[in-house]
Amino acid sequence: MIDKKNLHFKILVICWLPLLLIIVDIFLDHLGPNPIRALHIRLGDWSLRFLWITLAITPIQVITNWRGMSDYRRMFGLFCFTYASLHLFVYLVMDQALQWQAIGQDILESTYIWFGVLAYIIIFLLAITTPNRSKKLMGKNWKKLHRFIYLASLLAILHYFLQLKGNLALPFLYALILFILLSFRLILVFKTRQVSKLMLPKGRR
């Protein structure tokens, strides 16, 4: 038997660990010759990873028939938001030193940032509608809104691809995993349709 409370705590600790390691590296001066960029990339990477983990919960649940995971989906989603927010913080405060005019021009001239901004807006909306109360308040719309996570994941991967000069091996790997995660859902949707069709009386199939 898995001790549920203990597991929850362990996962929580593991999710904060990347941030802790980043902070340790800041203090040990381990971020290399361009520390701001290193910080920025590491936070972005973790945000992307947590987004992928969040998307992986449903397929894992369906395949393993293990229902316990869905409690964690929300947590992983919030960690994606946390790391994305820190990523944004580093960009605005550390890299651009809050010089709004320069930030405006940088965003306007950098297509890759557009996709990052859009992805963040979606993730932000999903994060603030996390509490059960807003779920109740929004009713059916909650699910509709939270389906935008698929769009956010596509925007995030574009944001990753477009900033690189070459060497697309790593983003291709992320894209491949995303493709598998999303196509799993398509298959699932298709299958449930088939099943519900079968459940209809013969004449109406």
Place this chain on the structure above:
Amino acid sequence: MANNKIKYSIPSYEITDISTFKNRRNIIKAAFASGLLGSGIRLHADDNKPKWSGLSKSHLSIDTPNTPKEIIENYTNYYEFSFNKNDSTVLSQRLTVDPWTIEISGEVEKPGKFNLEDLLRQNTLEERIYRFRCVEAWSMVVPWVGFSLGDLLKKVQPLSTAQFVKFTSIYQPEIMPNQKSNSMLQWPYEEALRIDEAMHPLTLLAVGMYGDTLPKQNGAPLRLIVPWKYGFKNIKAIVKIELLKRAPNTSWNLFAPDEYGFYANVNPDLPHPRWSQNTERLLGGGFFTPRRKTELFNGYAEHVAYLYKDMDLRHFF
């Protein structure tokens, strides 16, 4: 409007006192030196005494503090070895740079093969402190050691038909993984300049930096430095210089013609198709240091703008 100024405030108690900061670095450095902290950072600095200390500083140098040596040595692209800056620094140590021969051919009176050692004896070495601006929007200030490309070219006497100068980098797939696997660019790396750009007094063939020979990852033993152009024009480990009648293909331009032009002049008003070129991260600063505003021709406009005076810089980028 007065809001161009930097408008962020850090409470004074959060600012690390400079002596504390330096002290912290010293403690960490000492820990590294004594092997306490393992090898998180690979610093490629050799302890031999510098080869060209005390060279005269060229009047073409800028008056800005140099970027620390360890940063220049550990933050450089060398795609032949790896697409990753750390790995390429490590892998480039495989290169053998001595002896080294450079072939000069094409539209010249006196083509030939030259030993690097002979070229060093025949040309006046100078220290030139230049800005270096990468297309990836970071920059540094490097005290190069080298001689004018123009002086070398004059010695081989270009013909009047020579309109372009093409440079070819070393091709050694047995030690260069991305040449071996034919990854990304067409190898060997090739770059070129218009003849007037090549003859310009600012254009340098660098053989060293910080008074010593070039580290391998920085382009040893001989590289091109054209300070008003983006970093990728500054081809490393040159083995061949050809004077040509027509413009040759260049590696990055061939790979993505709408992103990397033949001229590749630093221009803050002309964004790369996917990112802004308006500002740059000057390496060596701390956290919260604002970015630097990128200058037209990387700050060398007064020296080089005339070369392009009748050209539309948006078209000929």
